[in-house]
Amino acid sequence: MRADRLLSLLLLLQNRGRMTAPQLAAELDVSVRTVYRDIEALSGSGVPVHADRGPAGGYRLMAGYRTRLTGLTDSEAGSLFLSGLPGPAQELGLGAVLTTAQLKVRAALPAPLAEQSRRIQDRFHLDAPGWFRDAEPVPFLPQVARAVWEQRVLRVRYQRWRGEVQRELRPLGIVLKGGIWYAVAVAATQEADGEDAVRTYRISRLVEVSAHEETFDRPAGFDLAAYWAESARRLEAMLRQEVARVRLSPQAQRLLPAKFGTTGEQALEDAGPADEAGWVEVELAVESQPVAVSDLLSLGGEAEVVGPPQLRAAMIEAVASLAARYPAPRRGAGNCALSPETPAADG
Structure with a gap:
């Protein structure tokens, strides 16, 4: 973990220039004291980090220094599709991984393209959830996402409007729609036909989830986007x-x-x-x-x-x-209190 953090710190200095210890601590989600120790470790390993004193000071790399340690890990490469969705990436448990991947990609870009990438990120932000609605708790979202990626069978308890049911799911994908997370999965149904069916499950309604060692093969030719579009069309027509x-x-x-x-x-x-x-x-x-x-x-x-x-x-x-x-008030009955200008009656 510390090696990843040191690389992230190095890439932050390379991409953004001078940064203070509190700024680095906020980006890396560590204490300022940890930043001081990491700076010492980088300097000790031969990285030319300079400390500028004073109110406008901070840490910076020697002019012209660029690291080439920018290879993406599998998880970092897989997280890049969420580059415009920092909130959902955090809910999926990929927030730190995505940040490191973005830093590596920007460090590998030529200077003009890196600057253009930074400007786009500064000027465009996607906020997926709808207005005036609290985000649903989705404690099992990272577990479902992992099962999708590893093609592992999930056994779940699911809260339907008619009550809880138990299902064995082979999750094929995850969809974020209007701030609500859904899992698209094949479930062995209990219906008379006994056939497997692709269905949609609202992840916030999962009561219990357990992953098993058993894996599965995805249906040949399954297209998540096409399934969702058709499913949404059918739902709209049905409603x-x-x-x-x-x-x-x-x-x-x-x-x-x-x-x-x-x-x-x-x-x-x-x-x-x-x-x-x-x-x-x-x-x-x-x-x-x-x-x-x-x-x-x-x-x-x-x-x-x-x-x-x-x-x-x-x-x-x-x-x-x-x-x-909400009956209309009777005329003259709206305010029985005496106003300051109304004299009190004698006797």
Whole structure:
């Protein structure tokens, strides 16, 4: 571990120039005292590290010195695909490995390309999770990732909405969608056909995971990206089987893509002509009636459900229930307290 850390320290100085001991400690996730010891070890091994004193001081390499110890290990090479995803890399247990791999790659680049790489990293950041949602705990994510890489069988307990089940999984890949981690795996099903099936498992719902020495062969020609795209398409088609006719105000037309995504965009593209007030009528694919009512209520008074009759009736019932919970205050009954200007009555 110390040898890896010394190399990382050397590459940091080579790539970034002068750095202070606290800056190096933060990058390497060690104490400042450890940095001092590592600097002494590098100097003792013949690396020309100079210490500049004063407020603008720090450590730097002698001008023109470049190390050629930049060979990538297997794990570092495998982590490079996560270069734009530091958060997910950390969750996968590859944060330190990825940092070292990036430093090695940059150290091996010619100076102009290395500078361009640094500028891109300074100016582009991908934050995968959605807004206003705490990240799900995924304590078994590194274990699942290791099983995917090593093609090892996992025995798991999985929390479904109907209760826990036990499964033997042969994990084929991992997908990060909207800040949520999923495992794509082949499971020996208990269904009547008895055939193996590729399925998707939400990793946060894994209750227990144990890896075994048994390995497996991946299905010939399996394409993780193609499987996920088809699975997402089927899920979308399964969920949005109903069509609602909805009148939308100009404000609701602006909100619809944010609330309903591509489904809302498509509905607006096919909308009818606007009336004098700018309202349009659209046909909007929606989920089951309870979900549709909840989704459409989020548009407030800027939308009116025209049909089908069952959905309109459900909206009327929901709005009536809300009105009953929030009755309009009676005139004059809003504030019974005397204001400072109101004289108290005698007697």
